Amino acid sequence: MASITHRRVLRIALPIVLSNATVPLIGAVDTGVVGQLGQAAPIGAVGVGAVILAAIYWIFGFLRMGTSGLVAQSHGAREPAETGAILMRALLIGLVAGAVFILFHRALFALGFAIAPASAEVEALATRYLTIRVWGAPATIALYAVTGWLIAVERTRAVLLLQLWINGLNVVLDLWFVLGQGWGIEGVASASLIAEWSGLGLGLWLCRPAFAGGQWRDWARVFDRARVRRMVQVNGDIMLRSVLLQGAFTGFIFLSAGYGDVTLAANQVLLQFLEITAYALDGFAFAAESLVGQAVGARAVRDVRRASILTSEWGAGGAVALGLFFWAAGPSIIDIMTTEAEVRSVARVYLPWVAVAPVLGIASWMFDGIFIGATRAREMRNSAAMSVGIYALAVLALSGWGNHGLWAALMVMNVTRALTLGAVYGRVEQAAR
Template sequence: MTDIAAHRAAPELTHRRVLTIALPIVLSNATVPILGAVDTGVVGQMGQAAPIGAVGIGAIILSAVYWIFGFLRMGTTGLTAQAWGARDHAEVDAMLSRGLMIGTAAGLVMILLQAPLFAGAFMVSPASAEVEALARQYMAIRIWSAPAAIAIYGITGWLIAQERTRAVLVIQLWMNGLNIALDLLFVLGFDWGVRGVAVATFLAEWSGAGLGLWLCRGAFRGTAWRDWPRVFDRARLRHMAGVNTDILIRSLLLQGIFVSFLFLGADFGDVPLAANQILLQFLEITAYALDGFAFAAEALVGQALGARLRADLRRAALMTSAWGLLICIAMALAFAMFGGAIIDTMTTAQPVRDAARAYLPYMVAAPLVGLAAWMLDGIFIGATRTKDMRNMMLLSAAVYAAAAAALVPAYGNHGLWIAFLVSFVVRGITLGLRYPALEAQAER
């Protein structure tokens, strides 16, 4: 069974425990942009624009496709955390098997459907013939690691649920470190070009999945992971499918808000569009910093709910949110004080710099107005209250659309930013109104 000895008595819920869960995730997230920079940098040494564009667009397309399966990470975390809190170790191990099977099956489907997927992607985002040819070469190699890449979502969610975020950090460091080393070897050493970047990622993802399985080896020492009647239990599979479907719908609606924000911004011209794109990087930085505490909320709330400990559930929600508030205040202050300098490092175009500075106050406000939405997402994922997440996101998207329709014609890009931030406020408020029902669930 899964490390039962380590779970004899639940540790006290302290700030140190929260930080022990959160900080490895923050460090893990910090490695992601480094890898992207290296991928771009090594092909940039080829002295041609097409390879850079090919790696960029190929990575974006595959990331978007894999992102669809992000529900596997979130759903696995919530369900596993609840089983862990209830001390149902057989179900914890069965959840690992389900996550691995779903990830592997999804990856195989991606391999089988690669031709129409790639064709559709280039219809939506056309590129020059040279860039498209190189991007197709890149994706044709990387797609073969899709089962590993998606299965890692399940592995990561399973580990987070048990507060094993150091293991998640190890996987991320190994994958990205190996990827960077192989990038340098294959592209600069062997002169494989775009193909070298793809092979490096392919090997890194499969090795990352292998390392993840090794870190989960405690589950494979028992028999529950292959207790097929339990693993394929209809009621449990139906519940997992419902949770994952709700999260998928919620995520698609959220992505729709971001995509429409960019598309609507494009109507104002290249300069506002570029300014918006730069400022969204500030939001991404905030999300990376906050993820650790949202993930901590997922694990701790899920465990408390599984153990039917309402007081612990409330304490977990409050403690993780308090840390989230500190992070968001720090981000807002940093953007207010250094936002202009950050903008200047991201672009040398003076019109874009000026435009980004004009809209910077919205990004200073974003961490504060978005805090409730981000932290409540983690709390509701841990409780698997995914119908609430889906419904409140639907409402938020509708309010965003209405606000954009009313404000953009009158206030232009300023109106678009206001509508964008309003969507976060509405999501935070509506999820907050559903929180009492979530807490009451711990007593049933």
């Protein structure tokens, strides 16, 4: 295994940071293009439709993380046949899941509208949008597997290229279909559909080493019972962990509503700071996934420790820098996000919480990357369960502090995740022995 250096960490992390920076672009362009139609309903329809799809696709985020950890270990163990087999298994999961999504899409969309009701006009337009977008489900879910494979083998520049291609093509087709051809909301959906399938095609081409030698057609290996069972177990634990954490964040929004519309709006604005944090620092956690996973596969305990330390140092530095940036530029960012004076004022009151959030949360986020690389998903699941439970107790105990108590409870959850994962870090190094 090559030496783990600061340069190697940055070579993996920085393309991911740049790739993540393009993610918000697509939603902004979709909204902006539809906004040129001069009607409010299409804007709302695209927004509602995108939220429903994001909520469903989010469930399959485990496919990226599980693929990344398993492939990194096989790559570190110099088992190219297994890296190809893992990708094939993940692609099959993605394609089958997408097909099931298409089969049951009417019921899923009806459930989405029941949870987030809108006007009859918006729901009708959103249905037209979703009926087209749903055909991209197999490609979108399979792309999680592609991304995980590329991260595991340190080809994050390819991840950046893939993201730029998908988002860039989407933007060009948006402008052509909607403004040039006058297709309206169907044009936005069609642009996304074409971008998703072409992205999968490009992604498979970027993963061509996984298909070299025909190992991907070694069906005895692809469907090996022990390997499939391990993949299911790892992915299942990661999915449960993610559901628990998403439940905590969803609860945060619901509880915010109890403090009034203005506080709810202010919290929603401030949560965008946490989203920025995730996009900015994900690169270092992904570097940990790749390097720790390869070290575990190579049975190199010292490299596991060095990878954990170096990636965490960069993550901590980034967290401090972000915290200082939010403290200094936060008021200006809030003013950009909302023009409502009362929301601006309330958001400023709670701004210190998001300024300290990167510093208090970085350890838990880095441990996520480290444990994913070591495929210690059970520990991640248990940590999430314990942390969400303590979060619920903290919400009750700090309810007298109002919205400050709610933010404090969220910080308690992140610190608890760090402490519980840190307490069993030894199992990560043990996995490399």
